[in-house]
Amino acid sequence: MAEQNWSRGTSRRTVLKTTAASIAGLSGVGSSLVSLGRGAEGSDPQPVTDLEPAPAPNLYIGSNLKKFNWLVLLGNERESMADALTGYVEEATVDRKQKRAARESLKDIWSTIEVTSETKAWEEIRKQQEKRKREREDDRWQTHSGGRRRKQERENGPKHEKEGKTTYYALESDKSAVKRTLKGAESRVRKSKGVRTTSVSEEDAATLSELSDVIGSGMKDDDTGETEEVEPMWHPDSTHEKITEIAVNSGAKPGSLDNVTASDIGEWSKIPDNEERMDYDPAPEIFPDDIFPEEKAQAYAHAWNPDPVGLQAVTGPVGGGPKYTQKFMKNAEDNSGEDRFKQLAFAMHIIEDLANPLHTGAWFTETAWHRSIHRTYEKKVDSRFDELFKEDLEDIENLEVVTDPWYVLSKYDYHARKLGSDTHPYASEVAVAVHENSHPLEHVGDKTKQCMEWAEMYAAGLAAELTGYT
Numbered sequence: 001m002a003e004q005n006w007s008r009g010t011s012r013r014t015v016l017k018t019t020a021a022s023i024a025g026l027s028g029v030g031s032s033l034v035s036l037g038r039g040a041e042g043s044d045p046q047p048v049t050d051l052e053p054a055p056a057p058n059l060y061i062g063s064n065l066k067k068f069n070w071l072v073l074l075g076n077e078r079e080s081m082a083d084a085l086t087g088y089v090e091e092a093t094v095d096r097k098q099k100r101a102a103r104e105s106l107k108d109i110w111s112t113i114e115v116t117s118e119t120k121a122w123e124e125i126r127k128q129q130e131k132r133k134r135e136r137e138d139d140r141w142q143t144h145s146g147g148r149r150r151k152q153e154r155e156n157g158p159k160h161e162k163e164g165k166t167t168y169y170a171l172e173s174d175k176s177a178v179k180r181t182l183k184g185a186e187s188r189v190r191k192s193k194g195v196r197t198t199s200v201s202e203e204d205a206a207t208l209s210e211l212s213d214v215i216g217s218g219m220k221d222d223d224t225g226e227t228e229e230v231e232p233m234w235h236p237d238s239t240h241e242k243i244t245e246i247a248v249n250s251g252a253k254p255g256s257l258d259n260v261t262a263s264d265i266g267e268w269s270k271i272p273d274n275e276e277r278m279d280y281d282p283a284p285e286i287f288p289d290d291i292f293p294e295e296k297a298q299a300y301a302h303a304w305n306p307d308p309v310g311l312q313a314v315t316g317p318v319g320g321g322p323k324y325t326q327k328f329m330k331n332a333e334d335n336s337g338e339d340r341f342k343q344l345a346f347a348m349h350i351i352e353d354l355a356n357p358l359h360t361g362a363w364f365t366e367t368a369w370h371r372s373i374h375r376t377y378e379k380k381v382d383s384r385f386d387e388l389f390k391e392d393l394e395d396i397e398n399l400e401v402v403t404d405p406w407y408v409l410s411k412y413d414y415h416a417r418k419l420g421s422d423t424h425p426y427a428s429e430v431a432v433a434v435h436e437n438s439h440p441l442e443h444v445g446d447k448t449k450q451c452m453e454w455a456e457m458y459a460a461g462l463a464a465e466l467t468g469y470t
């Protein structure tokens with residue numbers, strides 16, 4: 001078998017020439033791509049190229065802080081976040097008593113719980129995090145399997161030498177004091193609502209569930225004035241369809257589509273957001289119910305978080321995205337005609353979702369609030385897709401080749417995880433940008449563009465693999 005070449009044709013990737021610069025007002029760090037190809041012997045993936053490092057995230061939330069509702073806690077150190085949250089409370093659709101309680105709760109939290117920030121090289125932060133993660137995993141495996149070490153995916157996975165500086169936020173206050181303060185704050189909002197309850201649970205305090213509801217009710221969509229609906233995806237109206245069509249055109253072998261067209265496949269790639277037409281397994285208990293209560297199974301199937309802080313001690317990565325990518329691609333391989341390409345379209349949808357950082361991180365156990373973040377971001381992306389992203393995606397000449405992992409995972413599963421691990425570091429920054437700015441893409445436009453490019457290239461990789469275009 002010929003050596004697989006991730007870069008089809010002779011011209012090297014030039015797609016990023018317009019990155020950032022084409023988004024007005026962006027102080028863009030150039031974006032880029034790192035790809036893994038397959039070595040000649042077909043075993044260990046080797047980095048084929050590293051043209052430019054991916055942009056470093058501007059903001060990173062430390063794991064101690066992430067155990068709590070860090071968006072709220074951030075207001076202690078970050079004035080723009082404090083202003084934003086105060087504003088949402090003012091806009092909240094609750095009575096004056098509840099608003100006052102929410103305001104006072106925020107004040108208590110910000111005056112009592114200390115958060116620190118430090119700006120340093122992303123590479124340094126990343127190394128620290130991996131070290132901590134290793135230590136945690138060592139603990140876990142010592143407890144559960146007699147000290148045996150599990151091979152770590154991340155160690156062998158894609159590595160980016162990310163440049164640039166990142167602001168790292170950490171919790172400074174003592175954890176038990178934090179819990180006490182949050183319980184007090186949460187119980188104040190409860191009382192203002194007339195909820196009579198004996199005590200606030202640890203989890204309600206950590207996530208600030210009642211306070212979050214008040215904030216969420218004030219976080220309306222700018223464009224429409226609507227509050228949230230459940231749409232935990234890239235905006236389903238057209239983002240998927242457009243990316244898929246572009247990716248099919250670039251990835252599928254010419255003449256391999258039988259009687260279907262790229263636009264059929266684009267159209268079919270919207271179906272996975274219609275739960276009634278799909279058959280997802282129920283999400284595991286551990287996946288928080290209240291994130292997407294109506295569509296829990298679907299939300300789980302379209303997501304994957306490599307490091308869900310607070311849960312990982314028992315579960316490891318959370319989300320069904322990689323599993324479903326594998327499943328739909330296997331179905332595609334086993335089918336012919338329309339069914340073959342419908343299944344491909346489903347797999348492409350899932351991969352595209354995993355390119356959205358909000359599908360690979362930044363999960364909170366809140367209701368309206370969480371969905372507002374998600375929906376707002378996806379609407380913004382969708383509404384400016386043609387203007388900011390379309391041409392760039394159409395210019396991409398390379399794709400991300402599906403490679404065989406050398407350990408237990410199946411190849412499409414692995415493909416999905418590689419992508420999820422890459423988009424995960426941007427999750428906090430996207431969530432913060434959506435809160436603090438009515439035009440978040442002016443702040444996370446370059447990162448979003450990077451993610452869009454990954455979406456296209458990983459999706460094109462699936463089309464290429466299925467049609468033998470490698």
Ligand SMILES: [Zn+2]
Nearest residue numbers: 233273302353
């Ligand atoms: Zn989706």
